[in-house]
Amino acid sequence: MEEHVSSKEIKQYIVVKLGNEQYGIDIQYVDNIVRMQRITRVPKAQEYFKGVINLRGEIVPVMSLRLKFGLDPDEITGKTRILILKLEQQSLVGIIVDEVKEVVNLDEDSIGKGSYDANDERAMYLAGIGKHNDGLISLLNIAGIIVEKEKEKEKEA
Secondary structure (H helix, E strand, O other): OOOOOOOOOEEEEEEEEEOOEEEEEEHHHEEEEEEOOOOEOOOOOOOOEEEEEEEOOEEEEEEEHHHHOOOOOOOOOOOOEEEEEOOOOOOOEEEEEOEEEEEEEEEHHHEEOOOOOOOOHHHHHEEEEEEEOOEEEEEEOHHHHHHHHHHHHHHHO
16 A cells, blocks of 8 residues: 655654743754753843853853743743754754653644734744644744844844
């Protein structure tokens, strides 16, 4: 029997929790997931920039997605993780999430663009809304979150 292969592109997302919200992060950007560890503060950094960690000899900046999104400060629990993200040309960046839930496969049909309020700052951090089982997952635009940080660094320089 010939197997019918769908031409739809399926992407994998790591689903993380921030408070009661679920967010999906494209798995291609995830380099590593590490347990919460001591973060060394960096003076004069933005509030959401928590500092740096030493990951196998590499210094990795870590930011709080909760603070970046204007949510309550992080509550560190046994489930708190740092996702180590890598964008093409850039060095590693860590983001703190409350919990890593699962990896989901979403095809094009299950991803909606969503209608965002153009004035909502968080809208530029979202790539779309994924429908999975009975729930919705806000899909993060990792480049929008990370690259903005780089721009701010340039402004300060």
